[in-house]
Amino acid sequence: MTDCADVVVVGAGLAGLIAARMLRDKGVDVIALEARDRVGGRTRVETLQGAPFDLGGQWISSRHHRMRDLCEEFGLQTFPTFHTGKKVLDLDGQLSTHRHTIPSLPLWSLWTLTRTLAKSERLRRKVPLDAPWETPDAARLDRMSVADLSRDFGMNRTVQALFDVAVRTVFGAEPSEISALYFAFYLNASGGLRRLIEIKDGAQERRIASGAGEIGKRLAAELGSSLVTGTPVRRIAHRDSNILVETSQGTMSARLAILALPPKQAAAIEYDPRLSPGKQSLLDGFRMGTTAKVFVFYRDVFWRDAGFAGEATCAITPGSSAPQPLTWVVDNTTLDGKVPCLLGFRVGAPGRHWRARPEAERHAAITAQLVRYFGPKAGSPVAIVEHDWADEEWAAGCPVAGMPPGLMTTHGHLLRDAVGPLHFAGTETAEDFCGYMEGALESGERAASEVLAIL
Numbered sequence: 001m002t003d004c005a006d007v008v009v010v011g012a013g014l015a016g017l018i019a020a021r022m023l024r025d026k027g028v029d030v031i032a033l034e035a036r037d038r039v040g041g042r043t044r045v046e047t048l049q050g051a052p053f054d055l056g057g058q059w060i061s062s063r064h065h066r067m068r069d070l071c072e073e074f075g076l077q078t079f080p081t082f083h084t085g086k087k088v089l090d091l092d093g094q095l096s097t098h099r100h101t102i103p104s105l106p107l108w109s110l111w112t113l114t115r116t117l118a119k120s121e122r123l124r125r126k127v128p129l130d131a132p133w134e135t136p137d138a139a140r141l142d143r144m145s146v147a148d149l150s151r152d153f154g155m156n157r158t159v160q161a162l163f164d165v166a167v168r169t170v171f172g173a174e175p176s177e178i179s180a181l182y183f184a185f186y187l188n189a190s191g192g193l194r195r196l197i198e199i200k201d202g203a204q205e206r207r208i209a210s211g212a213g214e215i216g217k218r219l220a221a222e223l224g225s226s227l228v229t230g231t232p233v234r235r236i237a238h239r240d241s242n243i244l245v246e247t248s249q250g251t252m253s254a255r256l257a258i259l260a261l262p263p264k265q266a267a268a269i270e271y272d273p274r275l276s277p278g279k280q281s282l283l284d285g286f287r288m289g290t291t292a293k294v295f296v297f298y299r300d301v302f303w304r305d306a307g308f309a310g311e312a313t314c315a316i317t318p319g320s321s322a323p324q325p326l327t328w329v330v331d332n333t334t335l336d337g338k339v340p341c342l343l344g345f346r347v348g349a350p351g352r353h354w355r356a357r358p359e360a361e362r363h364a365a366i367t368a369q370l371v372r373y374f375g376p377k378a379g380s381p382v383a384i385v386e387h388d389w390a391d392e393e394w395a396a397g398c399p400v401a402g403m404p405p406g407l408m409t410t411h412g413h414l415l416r417d418a419v420g421p422l423h424f425a426g427t428e429t430a431e432d433f434c435g436y437m438e439g440a441l442e443s444g445e446r447a448a449s450e451v452l453a454i455l
């Protein structure tokens with residue numbers, strides 16, 4: 001390992017990789033240190049059933065322009081997510097189908113849903129993306145959880161179940177675990193609730209044929225020997241403009257550092273001098289979601305042939321029966337159609353429940369759930385592959401770390417602040433598309449610009 005550089009970047013997820021590339025392109029002597037023996041962090045592409053599948057982040061939208069630019073630069077083909085046909089809604093075990101994003105509901109529920117969407121639109125537009133803690137009424141909103149917000153919005157049980165399922169899928173967390181202010185910020189950073197949950201014109205609009213995980217690999221290849229994997233950073237000491245970075249492989253020195261890490265991982269590093277109590281509490285206070293992706297492979301796309309989109313949403317009203325393993329299911333077949341796949345998300349409280357069950361029981365429940373939605377052919381998968389991000393040491397959950405009530409208005413203003421020569425990146429610090437791959441890139445660019453302005 002090189003023992004000195006102008007800038008050390010800690011973490012080779014998309015945020016760290018883009019920051020390192022920007023600095024290198026400006027002629028800065030930069031080293032990126034990555035704990036895992038692979039790059040990409042919360043993006044990861046693996047070959048399953050002979051084709052590339054993303055175990056982590058996968059979808060981009062037409063508004064994710066940084067991701068789209070990188071796809072173009074690297075010649076990576078993108079294609080629209082399949083969503084044509086009947087979509088299934090499972091509401092406490094009652095099945096219905098619908099063709100558009102909004103399910104067929106009784107008139108009163110439809111009216112409440114429309115009002116909920118309008119209220120969340122009005123709320124999110126009040127949040128300044130660069131300073132959400134300055135939102136009018138920030139203190140009250142931050143005392144509330146998203147569950148409190150849904151009561152404030154006057155949702156009926158059906159609409160609340162739909163709202164909860166959206167929150168659970170987006171954050172991998174329960175509405176009671178997320179601050180209403182943070183939620184409003186997150187909506188605004190992504191262009192609103194509908195954009196977050198929709199496929200067409202939404203965050204799930206397009207896929208990358210060779211996998212989103214390919215982007216990290218391409219960025220890493222450009223960095224060559226400026227990137228060192230298998231090197232967790234344990235301790236960072238800094239005096240004036242000299243930083244000593246202690247890793248499992250030795251110590252290196254630098255003038256400036258970019259910590260491109262999920263908040264909990266940044267909090268776990270030992271700092272000398274210590275971070276301010278506020279910054280440490282902020283990083284410690286984030287709560288990582290629980291998300292596992294479940295790939296269910298079949299011999300053919302039987303659901304398409306039966307007129308289904310392959311999309312299903314499992315909503316449960318508060319206090320109702322035992323949760324199903326999959327909260328959201330979507331068609332994840334390869335572009336060429338050769339590897340038919342339904343992708344399910346095991347998230348939030350139902351995800352935690354099923355994570356603790358034996359694999360055989362889980363697989364039987366997953367198959368039974370899909371049979372209920374798409375018919376008997378769903379009962380004979382070729383393979384089921386689960387990837388639970390809570391098992392990955394350097395992520396400890398996914399897809400994003402969210403703020404619980406109270407954190408934003410106490411310490412949120414410190415989120416993007418540098419601490420002496422230490423600068424902070426990572427999707428959780430993004431203003432644009434916070435929580436997404438696009439947000440990771442935005443945060444890396446911002447941190448690299450901060451550093452360039454100093455050098």
Ligand SMILES: Cc1cc2nc3c(=O)[nH]c(=O)nc-3n(C[C@H](O)[C@H](O)[C@H](O)COP(=O)(O)OP(=O)(O)OC[C@H]3O[C@@H](n4cnc5c(N)ncnc54)[C@H](O)[C@@H]3O)c2cc1C
Binds near residue numbers: 262
């Ligand atoms: C299941 C799942 C589904 C998702 N779906 C989507 C999606 O469809 N679309 C989308 O846009 N986004 C999605 N996301 C989110 C997206 O993947 C992330 O927002 C993004 O990849 C985060 O990048 P990052 O660089 O900020 O952080 P990370 O990717 O977490 O990178 C941080 C890096 O730091 C390393 N590290 C940690 N601690 C240390 C240390 N002490 N020393 C050295 N290195 C360290 C980690 O190993 C990691 O490589 C999903 C994520 C998951 C997991």
